[in-house]
Amino acid sequence: MSKRVTSRFAILGLLTLKPMSGYDLKRFVDEAIRFFWNLSYGTIYPMLKRLEDEGLVLRKNVSRENRPERSVFRLTGKGRRVLSEWHEGDIELPQVNDEILLRLFVGHDVPAEKNIELVNRYRDKLRDRIRHYESIEPESLEEARESRHGLLSHATLRCGILTTRARIRWCQETLEMLQAQLPDAAGEV
Amino acid sequence: MSKRVTSRFAILGLLTLKPMSGYDLKRFVDEAIRFFWNLSYGTIYPMLKRLEDEGLVLRKNVSRENRPERSVFRLTGKGRRVLSEWHEGDIELPQVNDEILLRLFVGHDVPAEKNIELVNRYRDKLRDRIRHYESIEPESLEEARESRHGLLSHATLRCGILTTRARIRWCQETLEMLQAQLPDAAGEV
DNA sequence: ATTTACATGTAAGGGGTTACATGATTGA
DNA sequence: TCAATCATGTAACCCCTTACATGTAAAT
Numbered sequence: 001m002s003k004r005v006t007s008r009f010a011i012l013g014l015l016t017l018k019p020m021s022g023y024d025l026k027r028f029v030d031e032a033i034r035f036f037w038n039l040s041y042g043t044i045y046p047m048l049k050r051l052e053d054e055g056l057v058l059r060k061n062v063s064r065e066n067r068p069e070r071s072v073f074r075l076t077g078k079g080r081r082v083l084s085e086w087h088e089g090d091i092e093l094p095q096v097n098d099e100i101l102l103r104l105f106v107g108h109d110v111p112a113e114k115n116i117e118l119v120n121r122y123r124d125k126l127r128d129r130i131r132h133y134e135s136i137e138p139e140s141l142e143e144a145r146e147s148r149h150g151l152l153s154h155a156t157l158r159c160g161i162l163t164t165r166a167r168i169r170w171c172q173e174t175l176e177m178l179q180a181q182l183p184d185a186a187g188e189v
Numbered sequence: 190m191s192k193r194v195t196s197r198f199a200i201l202g203l204l205t206l207k208p209m210s211g212y213d214l215k216r217f218v219d220e221a222i223r224f225f226w227n228l229s230y231g232t233i234y235p236m237l238k239r240l241e242d243e244g245l246v247l248r249k250n251v252s253r254e255n256r257p258e259r260s261v262f263r264l265t266g267k268g269r270r271v272l273s274e275w276h277e278g279d280i281e282l283p284q285v286n287d288e289i290l291l292r293l294f295v296g297h298d299v300p301a302e303k304n305i306e307l308v309n310r311y312r313d314k315l316r317d318r319i320r321h322y323e324s325i326e327p328e329s330l331e332e333a334r335e336s337r338h339g340l341l342s343h344a345t346l347r348c349g350i351l352t353t354r355a356r357i358r359w360c361q362e363t364l365e366m367l368q369a370q371l372p373d374a375a376g377e378v
Numbered sequence: 379a380t381t382t383a384c385a386t387g388t389a390a391g392g393g394g395t396t397a398c399a400t401g402a403t404t405g406a
Numbered sequence: 407t408c409a410a411t412c413a414t415g416t417a418a419c420c421c422c423t424t425a426c427a428t429g430t431a432a433a434t
Contacts, residue, residue: 006286007393013295023413033294036287040395045415068402068413087299091289091307093314097195098225100280101345105222106202108338110276115341118280125282149297151370152304155363156290159356166355167348174344181340196421212385229423234387257385257430 007043008051009086012079015057017149019074022048032153035129035160048073056082104174116178123171130164133157196232197240198275201268204246206338208263211237221342224318224349237262245271293363305367312360319353322346 014025022044029039048071051057056079063069075083100122107115140157143150203214211233218228237260240246245268252258264272289311296304329346332339 006288010286010291013291016295016298021413022415027412033291034284036285036290036294038284038286041415042396042417043394049415070413083295084299087292087296087303087307091292091311091314093311093318094285094288095223095227096225096283096285097199097227099195099283101225101348102199102202102222103276103280104341105225105345106205106272107276107341108336109205110273114276118276122280122282125280129282147297148370151366152293152296155366156294158362159290159359162355162359162362163352166351170348170351173347173351177340177344181337210385211387230387231389231424232422238387255431259385 007039007047009083010037010039011044011047011051012056012075012083012086015073015075015079016083019060019072021070021072023070024072033156035133036156051079055079112178112182116175116182119171119174119178123168123175126164126168126171130161130168133161133164137161196228196236198272199226199228200233200236200240201245201264201272201275204262204264204268205272208249208261210259210261212259213261222345224322225345240268244268301367301371305364305371308360308363308367312357312364315353315357315360319350319357322350322353326350 010029011025014020014028017028020028022041025044025048026039026041029037048057048059052059052073055076057073058076060072060074061069062072100118103118104115107118137157140150140154144154145151199218200214203209203217206217209217211230214233214237215228215230218226237246237248241248241262244265246262247265249261249263250258251261289307292307293304296307326346329339329343333343334340
């Protein structure tokens with residue numbers, strides 16, 4: 001279902017922003033959308049080749065002096081058509097495998113302190129992330145006023161912020177719950 | 190990173206709840222934790238075989254009259270040790286590929302109405318999910334008072350509730366943003 | 379009589395990751 | 407000089423999904 005060649009549409013979709021090389025795509029994903037999408041070279045280059053063979057993208061070799069040659073790809077009309085079919089299609093809630101929830105769920109015979117430590121570490125990582133999100137939010141908001149893509153990009157950032165905050169709040173709540181169960185917390189009510 | 194045989198620990202972990210067959214595991218996952226974990230038969234049976242070969246689980250063939258024979262698996266001491274090593278290990282924020290965010294991010298040249306429709310459909314699915322979560326919450330809360338595992342299980346449900354609610358709120362916010370950009374919304378401020 | 383639930387597995391294929399190979403250029 | 411950045415790709419491997427194969431028994 002959600003497995004049907006999703007990196008295909010990711011690459012096609014990103015090429016609507018501007019023509020890019022495999023290297024560009026990798027950098028773009030890592031810099032701009034790494035929190036909700038990732039692509040590795042081992043996915044990118046074979047997929048670009050495949051999209052080229054299918055006539056969905058067009059390769060243009062660009063050589064500049066004193067720089068390695070690049071293969072820059074742009075969408076073809078056919079590529080755009082395939083993309084818009086994807087945009088038409090239905091969206092499913094993804095089936096995720098969420099490690100922290102699994103760990104907690106089967107955490108009944110590890111020491112309670114371990115579970116607390118786990119949620120703590122997890123919360124710390126979420127906090128790092130939210131700090132980053134919030135640091136780029138003002139700029140994102142400006143871009144949202146300036147272009148259609150800026151607005152949509154801002155929406156994705158907002159999603160990151162809202163869901164990460166929710167998870168942090170969940171950590172808080174869960175830590176309280178777990179600490180209340182600690183043997184030496186018996187008298188502290 | 191997060192790819193290192195995670196179904197291995199899922200199966201090992203679930204077997205701490207009670208000894209189970211492959212069929213049991215599948216049913217359990219589908220019924221109890223499908224919102225944060227999934228396993229297919231094609232994963233379960235080969236993995237059980239492998240865990241057996243490695244001495245992490247023990248197979249016991251159980252035949253009951255008028256029923257097909259079952260292979261019920263229980264954890265071995267070694268299995269428990271491997272599991273607790275996993276519990277010790279660090280947790281990473283998973284790298285996800287989040288289709289709705291990708292679609293929005295590259296949605297700048299699809300009609301604005303399509304983006305709105307997308308978020309709407311997505312919100313509807315989240316609402317179905319939250320309705321389900323909330324319907325099982327009271328029972329989960331009771332179980333939380335009754336056992337250690339009940340408490341941890343409840344924590345996972347709470348995570349689902351909080352993050353799903355956050356996403357629904359994000360949909361609302363995003364819909365408002367997108368609708369405000371609609372050409373015929375110009376005079377409606 | 380037929381569908382559903384019980385029950386265990388395999389085979390093919392897909393999608394993705396990591397690591398490697400290669401080589402130029404730039405900056406510290 | 408050495409690391410980092412630019413740049414493209416491949417190969418091995420892994421995990422997982424889907425679909426298939428097979429068969430019994432209970433329920434409708």
